[in-house]
């Protein structure tokens with residue numbers, strides 16, 4: 001399979017699947033909350049097929065698969081590549097189903113268009129949502145090629161088979177290449193019932209697949225958002241209001257305009273709440289090159305009015321959240337009578353946990369290039385959500401969406417940030433205002449200070465134990481400004497967020513209640529890789545270890561006891577009316593405690609839990625199901641000679657159902673460990689006067705190589721069950737496993753992240 | 762000011778602000794976009810290039826400092842991606858999003874030139890200035906070790 005790096009302007013990344021001797025489930029990051037499942041692309045598109053047939057271009061039964069008369073196979077990847085490996089994974093499903101020779105398969109990146117089905121690459125659902133649908137796209141083409149060969153040979157189609165880029169008739173030993181059949185196949189009717197191959201015939205799916213874009217990345221040829229160059233293109237940097245909802249009351253651009261290379265200074269409209277995907281406003285400096293734009297912006301004098309969020313102080317806000325969880329909230333889950341059971345318990349355990357705002361800080365800051373001729377608009381952007389970008393750009397320019405083409409570049413990381421197209425709209429407004437193609441380049445400071453932040457949260461947990469130490473009552477109160485506040489004026493989080501570690505946690509406890517406490521947002525809240533699972537899993541999995549300590553038992557035994565015996569946990573047992581379940585029916589993706597137990601057992605075997613007490617080293621354990629994938633992690637912590645706490649090794653067992661690309665699943669889970677450890681140890685965004693205090697990697701600290709664990713051991717449960725996510729589920733169990741290990745080593749319980757606030761790390 | 766850059770063996774004479782960081786000169790004026798902007802403050806290493814064989818952060822290197830000197834970027838590290846580090850990077854599928862990787866490879870290449878047999882500590886120390894938000898650090902270590910081993914085999 002190969003990627004061809006085309007000239008950036010015309011074709012972004014056409015890449016061949018070559019070298020695919022052997023197969024990646026790469027998955028999407030970021031997440032959607034409470035939205036419908038993915039719209040699937042149709043396996044048959046008569047218009048596309050007819051057009052290709054009429055042009056003699058070969059067989060093109062749908063937008064995704066094209067078999068040319070010279071035997072080339074082109075497959076479109078409609079989802080965005082941000083490091084999760086979709087481009088190395090999804091096309092393989094189609095090509096394998098077709099029976100293609102991977103060396104002759106070329107991958108092209110699809111533009112943003114509803115005709116490709118849902119393209120919003122987040123919620124870890126690229127494989128989960130598309131597994132069968134993508135196979136059908138390839139199967140349709142395969143059946144038509146077989147039909148064409150059967151007509152030619154006058155044999156029943158059922159006696160022919162497709163593999164190695166050809167159709168074969170084993171009885172007579174005849175073969176015809178896909179290329180030789182393409183024109184004839186294109187004239188045939190499309191099959192009514194599309195039959196998928198038996199799983200064993202998929203030769204590459206589930207294997208370790210090579211990295212499609214690897215060769216381009218290591219030679220500097222890969223095209224990311226900032227690498228797109230258009231003739232006559234100008235570069236813009238924007239001075240944005242420091243406070244969300246603030247505005248520039250006046251600006252003096254005289255010194256800016258004196259900088260050589262600066263062409264325009266353009267004030268942008270201030271957004272109206274709810275802020276959604278609107279740009280933040282401010283003043284743009286548009287110049288011949290990046291350096292002139294940066295110098296120009298540095299000389300701009302702007303007076304800002306802070307607006308309604310000018311008083312936001314995140315440390316004071318912790319008190320607001322604490323007050324919220326200290327009072328009853330809306331009951332969202334109820335079994336038995338928690339109040340009575342807590343009242344009559346022989347022992348009570350209580351704890352409050354706090355997780356701060358976090359920034360996405362993808363390695364490539366947001367960037368977009370837009371060309372607009374007054375009627376048609378073309379966009380090149382590092383975006384997770386090209387269809388939303390298309391819609392927002394069309395709205396901003398007041399043109400029809402079909403006048404907007406959105407080309408998706410490599411993303412340079414995203415983690416949920418790049419599904420919000422505010423920066424694409426900025427480029428569109430500036431292309432219109434200046435009459436030139438414009439690239440909007442965010443600096444790292446812009447990125448850290450104007451993010452759609454991971455929310456800030458406080459969790460209060462209370463448990464009641466009976467006289468033998470059995471947990472008989474569990475109350476969980478959660479408070480965090482909801483993602484919905486970015487889109488409507490709301491203070492109430494929704495089931496899409498609460499399903500992530502509140503509603504869906506299996507608890508073999510007779511009396512359970514969860515309460516949703518309201519919280520008002522004072523900045524833009526967005527989704528960050530694994531979303532609400534981050535703070536819910538941190539609280540719940542830390543708390544279970546606290547219960548173990550309170551009753552003097554092994555944390556692993558306590559965890560298994562609270563999860564309870566292997567079973568499918570239904571709505572009634574959960575004590576909820578309904579569960580979004582990541583947009584999948586519970587019947588297909590049940591909450592299966594057998595799978596929780598299995599990953600716990602496997603990870604603790606692998607990490608030698610029974611040997612956990614060693615001098616100067618301790619282990620911590622946590623388990624969490626998210627995005628329909630079950631993950632348990634063990635973290636080991638040691639104390640170095642200077643007395644600092646160091647993460648030494650991490651073990652993760654995961655059950656993600658059927659995989660497409662085992663190699664990219666492994667890389668996602670390795671990356672998730674580093675991502676989660678970095679946040680738990682150092683990650684924190686604070687706000688004062690409504691403005692973000694941190695501005696670059698100097699004060700928004702990420703994990704560095706010397707701080708990374710010595711080893712990450714992964715264990716993947718073999719499964720042919722329905723696919724779960726892979727990009728996000730590795731994150732949630734890591735922080736609580738780390739906190740539990742620190743407690744085991746030091747006796748100090750971390751209830752507030754980041755750990756660097758309270759301990760020497 | 763007229764600046765003479767020798768980038769990947771090719772001479773360029775450019776009229777530039779002497780304070781312009783080498784990064785922007787390479788990206789916007791020489792047209793080589795393999796070198797990345799990640800922070801602009803010498804904090805992430807995405808912009809590392811070689812200046813007369815030394816790894817430098819091009820985001821804080823004024824282009825005037827490169828005047829008349831030899832610059833090697835990721836595009837010029839090898840003619841065809843065959844540098845032992847590039848090969849090891851592909852074999853071990855190191856990149857995730859890929860954005861930091863040019864800087865990682867250029868930093869590692871400068872390390873191996875100076876120290877062909879680096880220890881684990883040498884690797885961690887030399888690579889400490891290169892952030893990877895995707896968290897590919899363990900594979901970066903492994904790929905450097907593999908490149909060292911391959912070189913050893915090849916004599």
Ligand code: FES
Nearest residue numbers: 799800801806820
């Ligand atoms: S861009 Fe130069 S070190 Fe980050």
Ligand code: FES
Nearest residue numbers: 858859893894895
């Ligand atoms: S691979 Fe994405 S930042 Fe390193």
